[in-house]
Amino acid sequence: MRATLGLDLGGTKIAAGVLTDDGLKGYFERPTPQTGDGDAVARAIAEAGREAVRQSGLAVAVAGVGTPGPLDFAEGVVRFAPNIPGLVDYPLRERLEDWLGMRVILENDANAAALAEHHFGAAQGAKHSLYVTVSTGIGGGVIINGRVHRGAYGQGGEVGHLTVVPGGPLCGCGRQGCLEAVASGRALERDASYAYGEPLSAEALFVRFHDGEAKAVSLVEGAARHIGVALASLQKVLDPEVIVLGGGVVLGGGEDFVAAIRRAYEEHLRGWKAAPIRTARLGRSVGVIGAALAAEYC
Amino acid sequence: MRATLGLDLGGTKIAAGVLTDDGLKGYFERPTPQTGDGDAVARAIAEAGREAVRQSGLAVAVAGVGTPGPLDFAEGVVRFAPNIPGLVDYPLRERLEDWLGMRVILENDANAAALAEHHFGAAQGAKHSLYVTVSTGIGGGVIINGRVHRGAYGQGGEVGHLTVVPGGPLCGCGRQGCLEAVASGRALERDASYAYGEPLSAEALFVRFHDGEAKAVSLVEGAARHIGVALASLQKVLDPEVIVLGGGVVLGGGEDFVAAIRRAYEEHLRGWKAAPIRTARLGRSVGVIGAALAAEYC
Numbered sequence: 001m002r003a004t005l006g007l008d009l010g011g012t013k014i015a016a017g018v019l020t021d022d023g024l025k026g027y028f029e030r031p032t033p034q035t036g037d038g039d040a041v042a043r044a045i046a047e048a049g050r051e052a053v054r055q056s057g058l059a060v061a062v063a064g065v066g067t068p069g070p071l072d073f074a075e076g077v078v079r080f081a082p083n084i085p086g087l088v089d090y091p092l093r094e095r096l097e098d099w100l101g102m103r104v105i106l107e108n109d110a111n112a113a114a115l116a117e118h119h120f121g122a123a124q125g126a127k128h129s130l131y132v133t134v135s136t137g138i139g140g141g142v143i144i145n146g147r148v149h150r151g152a153y154g155q156g157g158e159v160g161h162l163t164v165v166p167g168g169p170l171c172g173c174g175r176q177g178c179l180e181a182v183a184s185g186r187a188l189e190r191d192a193s194y195a196y197g198e199p200l201s202a203e204a205l206f207v208r209f210h211d212g213e214a215k216a217v218s219l220v221e222g223a224a225r226h227i228g229v230a231l232a233s234l235q236k237v238l239d240p241e242v243i244v245l246g247g248g249v250v251l252g253g254g255e256d257f258v259a260a261i262r263r264a265y266e267e268h269l270r271g272w273k274a275a276p277i278r279t280a281r282l283g284r285s286v287g288v289i290g291a292a293l294a295a296e297y298c
Numbered sequence: 299m300r301a302t303l304g305l306d307l308g309g310t311k312i313a314a315g316v317l318t319d320d321g322l323k324g325y326f327e328r329p330t331p332q333t334g335d336g337d338a339v340a341r342a343i344a345e346a347g348r349e350a351v352r353q354s355g356l357a358v359a360v361a362g363v364g365t366p367g368p369l370d371f372a373e374g375v376v377r378f379a380p381n382i383p384g385l386v387d388y389p390l391r392e393r394l395e396d397w398l399g400m401r402v403i404l405e406n407d408a409n410a411a412a413l414a415e416h417h418f419g420a421a422q423g424a425k426h427s428l429y430v431t432v433s434t435g436i437g438g439g440v441i442i443n444g445r446v447h448r449g450a451y452g453q454g455g456e457v458g459h460l461t462v463v464p465g466g467p468l469c470g471c472g473r474q475g476c477l478e479a480v481a482s483g484r485a486l487e488r489d490a491s492y493a494y495g496e497p498l499s500a501e502a503l504f505v506r507f508h509d510g511e512a513k514a515v516s517l518v519e520g521a522a523r524h525i526g527v528a529l530a531s532l533q534k535v536l537d538p539e540v541i542v543l544g545g546g547v548v549l550g551g552g553e554d555f556v557a558a559i560r561r562a563y564e565e566h567l568r569g570w571k572a573a574p575i576r577t578a579r580l581g582r583s584v585g586v587i588g589a590a591l592a593a594e595y596c
Contacts, residue, residue, distance in 0.1 A: 239449020
């Protein structure tokens, strides 16, 4: 592998590093500008990229950038990014190519994470894998033959928007009963705040869940069940060799949450073949590694 | 393309033909032996194959065989075939290679049909497509970059077993609420017979549906709605460029049924990108063409 610059744009931080055969060099993070201005965000990404290259001391000719999605890959433009509004329809790839002086490949951040876990993390050695991240929302990435399956319209891997409860709660996307609307961190907060009659964060809910508090167990296991059933459905269509779970809710819920997902998944696959469900391994640098890999594998 | 033998094994007929650049040569059909004996079925397939090659007058070195699935591709064995019980775990590929004297590739019949419609039918020109067949059961095939996505465990494209109604009717596969259990021909017959209080075939139901009879419209549109919602879910994960619908229920339901599927699909994709939904084009030779293509593209 050549040395490849990886850049990961999040709502609160930009992470940067240079991926080489010996691992990640010159990794660091900086805050994302909160001005809501596309130029300010792009400039901050470019500066972070130049700084990572300088720190690595390596010659770099190509950069991958993980961004919130979905993306218009042909145009190099973000189509939807509620946390970074100034980015939508901003000519991000074009500006970054000018300012970094190298070829730039954009990738959806969940796709980038899927690629990183596939090649260097929990799905290493698999041919096909599915990565699902459960945090404020639910996203994912489909890896087929070692590459991201973006799909025909750039929507590949948007597992958070499978309809799992017909007529269920309204999702941020405007449709009813999406997996995200019944099993994400925000959905858990909505249901916990209703059930307890007071505002409750996902973190506070998980404290009660780990204490074995009945309502919290019921809420968290309910979310896990929806995720497990959706994964069982996907096993029959995508049939990944390994499923990798990441994101803050999976971290917060810990092994008990993953075990509840696995139970529902296996129950809905009796008579079928189940894949191992593993938790993500790469930690906070997953986005930078994945962004660099996206540039390698595009 | 070389001349390739295509063989399509169904519960009632075996079809055979030789696929060339000029189309299908020497196509014919014969009944499937109903003895429940693997050897008898394999012998009938081999005879049909030899006859098609003879009629075509071409030199053929490889055969593709479409069979009910799922298959164990590594072993060349059918794992599940309720309509041809003697076939399960029978060394089909090995015997056919002996008796035909050529290399034989097995493929799931829905995957084969998907491949045929992708390359020569309703999805021609697409990079990725999804084929769904609605008949007695519901099956499908996922085509990515022009090839069948079999998946890691040979379950790719089994769209009939997406869980679409949690806790819903029991499916033949033993799980509850599968798409097949709420929208297949057999599910329609179950629901129609209950609603009308007398045994009713899918064909008879479609006659009443086309007459605009209220219960029949409600039953058929309900099935169409489940299919449309499932296709919308799959659009967000697989993101095919084109969706192709085939099978007896789609034929029987006609354009009104497909229009109802499309309405539910588009309603559940508002804010997302929808793919065109088209009906299958290849007719009864689809299985033979697909089987031959499976041998070409394996």
